[in-house]
Amino acid sequence: MPEVHDRPLGVIVCAADPAALDRLVPPGHGARVLRVAPDEVLAVVAPDFADDVRRELADRVAALDHDALVLDVSDGWAAIALVGDDAERALSYLSALEAPAADGFAQGDVARIAAKILREPDGLLLLVPAYGRDHVRTRAIEDAGAVEARA
């Protein structure tokens, strides 16, 4: 049975022309870049580096699209980690989506909430709108057999 953990994360949105985003050099600090739409990128990173990543993104994209918008939207997202070997099986109780490849992501319906799924070394990460955190946690525990992380 996988464990459910809250993973505080920094999330930066970068909205710009698709052509600009195609050429955008990803920021550092271990940020994962998710191309969630042709005109939108989400950068996901450890909270301590959110500000650095925001600045890096803003500088880089401004050169490619002067009208681009870069915003720290960390408050808008909750990241729930399913930790354990059976994380994928647990996901199958919450979603028809398949877990993504190692460095990719999937986005779609998880427990009827719009979510992104990322693969982590220790399991899977579900990135959901902040208001959906409790809902997804409850579904993971009640339906997917996950357990609360031991403190």
Next chain:
Amino acid sequence: MSMLVTCPTCGRRPFTEFSFGGELRDVVSPDTASDFERVYLHDNAAGPQRERWFHLLGCRRWVTLTRDTGTNRVEA
């Protein structure tokens, strides 16, 4: 259960991830008289139909596609 809709960003997904935007129609009418037709009178074809779908639970973008209303198959 699953009529599958193709989203260019996210792939083929169950229709339950989308909200349906109806038949594709013109954005504007030249005058008041033709506006009634544009808004209310739909072709409602039995067969391939151009439609708008919004990927509500995915990328949250619109897609225009062709669906055969008889077979419910969406063109790839």
Next chain:
Amino acid sequence: MPWLRLDGRRVEIHDGDTVAAAAFRAGVRTFTRSLKAHRRRGLYCGTGDCANCLVTVDGLPGERACVTPARDGMQVERETGWPSAERDALAINDRLHRFMPVGFYYKVFARPRWLWPVAERVIRRATGTGTLPPDAPTRRTPTRFVRVRTLVIGGGVAGLAAAATAAGEGSVVLADEAAPGARATDPAARDAIARLTAEARAAGAEILEQHAAIGIYEGPAAALLGPDELVEVEAEHVIVATGALEAHGVFPGNDLPGVWLGRGAARMTAIHGVTIGERVVVVANTEEGAHLSEALRATGATVTLVTGRVLEARGTRQVSSVTVLTPEGRRAFACDALVLSLGWAPRDTLLRMTAEPEVVGAGDVVRPGSTLAEAEASGRAAARGQADQPTEATSWPIAEHDGYVCVCEDVSMHDLERAWDEGWTSSEILKRYTTATMGPCQGALCSRHLAEHARAKGAAPAARGRTTARPPVRAPRLGDLIGGVHEQVERRTALHDRHVAAGARMDHSGVWLRPGTYGDVGEEIRVVRERVSVMDVSTLGKFLVAGVDARTLLDQVFPLDVGAIAPGRARYLLALDEAGYVMDDGLLAALGDGSYFLTSTSGGADRMEAWLRNWIDRLDLHVHLVNQTAQLGAINVAGPNARDLLATLTDDDLSRAAIPYPGHADIVVAGVPCRAIAVGFVGELSYELHHPRGRSEGLWDVLLAAGEPWDIRPHGLDALDVLRLEKGHVYLAQDTMPDDHPAKLGLRWAVASQKETFVGKRALERMDALPLERRLVGLRFDGAPQRGHPLAVDGAIVGRITSCAVSEAAGGPVGLGWVRAVDGAFPDQLTAGAVTATVSPTPFYDPEGMRLRA
């Protein structure tokens, strides 16, 4: 030796027994009483296809005894017949059947009208199978999702061969309904299954035992019901290998206990070692039937094998003789068991449910009567994309003049003839009128007979087909169906725990959980009107609209004059659809750098985002839209002392000069950066503080603490409802209908008609040229009104109350409602029951709006 209890009596269980095998061995012959006539019914199909053996197992009704493995300590009860299945008082129905022809209940009890509800209750009591215990545990079956290249339904030879072959092409899941070990009745079949199972597993196929496919849907997709789970499968290919059962024989006496279908008899004999009778007659028109006799002889019974047509079976509690028209003429035989192998009925319900080309059949279901080798070849061919097409058996027991066609629902040939004569002349209509095929077996036995009957009567081609196949194929429990469905998403604000700790009654408001009240609605209203209060409005839709075309987008889409909103100002925003109807409302604030902040109703946020993105796309505009609904919390500080309270927490200028009405400013409250928006929904001085969601709890706590000098308390939705009503503000979907354009709601002022273009403009022009037929109006009552109550003029209903409340601030009961014009004029006095309603201008409270502009 393990045992179970059947109606209280101990019954021994042998190794591998089903409930039916154990019971039969112990002498039980009557398993159920039929639905209407309460006739004795015994084991018939033995393969889980018919409904003759439904029993209650451990409190749960509707279990098929012939496929339920018996377990030590099981409590089994027969669920039909009163006081017992053996001695049923209602067996008299069978004698009275002449007075109860098909559909009699529609005619006999139709008049007098009052009799029908009484009669219906009695009829319901007398029929039905099983009782649900009132304390049945609530069970929600886990649901999981599987995506696979090939789904095979059926674990016989054809299915296993298909799985083994398909596994070479990609992932395979095979769903096998049968309990382990329950399948093969002869050694050759057992060997084939063992060999193919090993091959399939070795090739990587996943076999789900005891999982029944209950439906095939678009996709193709299928639902598999297992003992502890429901599996929703998305597959690229589906191979249905569900096999066939013997054709149901229709003749007088065909439903007597002791009449068996061949494979059921074979199972009982070969797998469970049960002797089904001493003198057995086997009527076999199939090859397989001939082999049955051998297996039966091995039990020591005297077996007579004949071919031909069964004319009649006789007996009282069970069969005692049968008459067969053989090639040599009529022959009568005494017997205590009659085994029928008259032809094949493929289990093709799943196949008939879908026209998707990716769903194909293999084995008996498309080629009934296949040998083992033929079935295996058929399975492999299907996996290679060369599936056999369905063929029906050539010999079919044409329905006789009498006998039970639909055994589940007690519909005889006689009933079908009578119904046809009454004018129900198509298979679909016959089904609905007689209820044939509508019982627990869902036409597994009789759907072909029904279609055949229509054909024989000369029905037109469109009226004589098999009735439409629909899911579910097996009866799932309610708990199986609700397991994975969570349409009720529960969105929570960051202040959820605070509300709960404060004793709030949390309500489902659309997809959100919101506090209805903290305990005293009246006090909550008063504190807003007289002092200061806070409300969690984090659920509001919030959007940042930026980019070079931001203003163009908003101007094209919304009916307000966007250019007239100076930085630092805000405007009430109406969202109209292309028909000119009000879709949503909110606020639009100009941020000063060319970007805008837009709020919508809580329930309308997703639709607003979709709406805006649609126009960005269709108008090809460069706009960056960020949905900030989740990211920002919002707390409304409202009341005459709102400014005083906030002044203790901020050095920023809170005066009207700095924050105009309607307008906004960025301020810092107790260290939390906020966008303070001056709003007027509740009609008091208000600051709606939009802030980072992560700071919500801290901000809430600080506001409540700083508000103590004014005896602050928070207010919830119940109070909000009254407060906004006192100002005459509409609640969308409560006070409005989907076809309300602004004029109907008195919101014409929010439309800048002089604008050249906006969504819905042409529609509004068209509707403005027509007289207004319906309006939303304010109402004052002389008594306590009821929400939803019709409004009448001279006894004729001309409207309805949509919102109402007894209001201190408004000086009495007030409300909103819609009224229709009568003879071109809108009435101003109406009645709502005993109460008089007078049309009244709104707002009811502070009509000049002095309080909120303070």
